[in-house]
Amino acid sequence: MLNYQNILLTIDFSGHDLFVAQKAQALAEQFHATLHILHVLDNIPMPDTPYGTVIPLSEDSAYELLENEKNKLVQISDQLNIAPSRRWLIWGEPQQEITQLAIQQQIDLIIVGSHDRHGLAVLMGSTAKDVLYHAECDVLAVHIKKPG
Template identity: 50%
Template sequence: MDKYGHILVAVDYSHHCRIVAEKARQLASLHQAKLSLLHVLDNIPMPQMQYGTIIPLDELSDNTLLEAEKTRLIELGKDLGISKDNCQLVWGMPKREITLFADRKDVDLIVVGSHGRHGIALLLGSTANAVLHHAHCDVLSVRLKD
């Protein structure tokens, strides 16, 4: 097996993201690879709201929202020993932006989390499935249990 030189872990801040990120950190250590952390900003769900309101997040959003997202990502990176220079926020659709980022940064392996999907969720697809089918590099899908 060839060694990986650059591993990308895509995180979504779910309660499982640390499991996925730790798996990527272990692989990066094993392969002595650069490890990058990516979070794709699309919308911020606000579950504490009565109706589950979603706040659109874009370039014109309140700076405090963006700063909170940056801080969260940098803190996760720090916990994993990833420098803040290798922690990236990008805007867009996660399914698309993860593979574009990997192409631009010469990533050898993308690590994403995946839940087992059934029924309609399987038909609609998932971010992990889209990354798997569109990436130009290896993809490790870490099975997550609810």
């Protein structure tokens, strides 16, 4: 059986991150793997900063939206005991940034949450599907069911 060494947990701050994170943490423990975490900023405008697309979590920013996103990532990472050197906050298109980081960090399993899609969302696709088709490593889509 394949033994994963580096697992990348992707989070979108949808409210289901803890459910997906617990599954990622359990797999990391089972395989004695290193857990990494990534949030891609695709829904807030990018301020004019010297950071480029990778946002250092140790830097302070006057940009309130960015600080809120950084704080959320730090909070989840702290709960999972993920070292700061394995936390990633990147501006860009999620599928592209996830697959590029996976290559750079020698990730062998990407974990994404997969939401139910209806209507136009089915036709337009999802990040989980796009990552599955473009990743060079295994991808685990954790199905997130709506309550009810």
